[in-house]
Amino acid sequence: MTQTLQARVTFQTRNLYFVVTKEQKQLTGTVSGHFQQQAYTPSDFPVIGDWVEGTLYDSDKLLITAICPRKSLMTRKMAGLTSDNQPIAANVDTVFICMSANHDFNLTRLERYLYIAWESGANPVILLTKTDLVTEEQAIEMSNNIQEATAGIPVISVNQLMDMRQALDSYLAPKATIVFVGSSGVGKSTLTNQLVENAHQKTKEVRKEDSKGRHTTTNRSLFFLKNGCSIIDTPGMREIGIASGFAENSSSFETLESLAQTCKFTNCQHETEPGCAVQAAIYRGELSEERLKNYRKLEAEKKYNERRQQFKEKQQNKKAKRREKNYEE
Structure with missing residues (x-):
């Protein structure tokens, strides 16, 4: 009889995972073929800290079939x-x-x-x-x-x-x-x-x-x-790219975004527009120009990555539809 259990990912090297069960039993794991077919992006695969479900075999191996819901x-x-x-x-x-x-x-x-x-x-x-x-x-x-x-x-x-x-x-x-x-x-x-x-x-x-x-x-x-x-x-990060799919606002710029909501114009670019609360805060010394510059850079990078991601998803959808059509034929 096959045994289904949950375990947590503690280490990964290429396609091999080291996992620990709730009973502190250490296993090695690999994802199933069906799992691989359903995964389109790196985030669809298990990552360190994930709880995964799978089938136990050979007493110390886990065939991973699903990732448990993530809280973060x-x-x-x-x-x-x-x-x-x-x-x-x-x-x-x-x-x-x-x-x-x-x-x-x-x-x-x-x-x-x-x-x-x-x-x-x-x-x-x-x-x-x-x-x-x-x-x-x-x-x-x-x-x-x-x-x-x-x-x-x-x-x-x-x-x-x-x-x-x-x-x-x-x-x-x-x-x-x-x-x-x-x-x-x-x-x-x-x-x-x-x-x-x-x-x-x-x-x-x-x-x-x-x-x-x-x-x-x-x-x-x-x-x-x-x-x-x-x-x-974790290993040191030399490049900290802003991933696509992030929310419009980030708490790391909460003060700046709160100011932006009080600008006279809703489409204010915070440059030379009259009634710009952001520029007024910079003039009063309450906000630095460098912080506004960083915010704009992050927003531009995020939008660029979102456009690239949307294009990639369209290409993936086209390939999936072609596979479905070939399968039906």
Whole structure:
């Protein structure tokens, strides 16, 4: 008799998945042929953090037939010209955006991470890492700059000399899932190693001249704390593309969008129109021109990717109709 069960994806390499059942039994999994035929985009396949259903065979293998409903899915646009969305992690409660207190400190990049974090359905928290590399005054200034740019999102300053479990304790609840994202060399794997016994994630020194790290984590991995909390470590992201299909508004630009709703004209482009609340806020020093520029860039990128995705979906629909017609004949 075949046994159907549910398991969670903890690791993926090519078409092979490592999964853990609710009883903590480790299995290897592959998707069924029918599953592959129904999947059109990368997000249609299992990703780290997914709960999947399947049939057990050979005592330790799972033939994956379905993905359980996701409560969140973090994605970014794939690198290059493709318009496909690359899934990063699923069923995440808290996204820890890691940015180190060195040359990696970049508020524009932070806004991109916030954009994809909010749109995933998870809650973002910003970790300012490696604060031991700067003076206390510099660390406080960086933290204040982040808070001013992110409108109330929690900011936690950490370094490797601290007790990470104590610093992040309120987010490490049983059954909660957190993910660390950020550039290479910001300390994601170091954080994972300090929180998870036997994680053994590889770490490397960053280059002194520009503080850039090298890719030490090459695959996404999910680990479990003893209390049942799940932690996902991810490789560094050099390119943070805005995926298609995002909502019109993003909470990462909530202040700017609230201002835009009070402009005199509903189609205001926030340039030279009379009664523009956004330009008035810039004049008063309440909003920076750089933030408006970043917002426009993200919106333009999002619309471009949406057009590419719509074109791709039309092509896929045409191919599907041709397959159906050939099958009927």
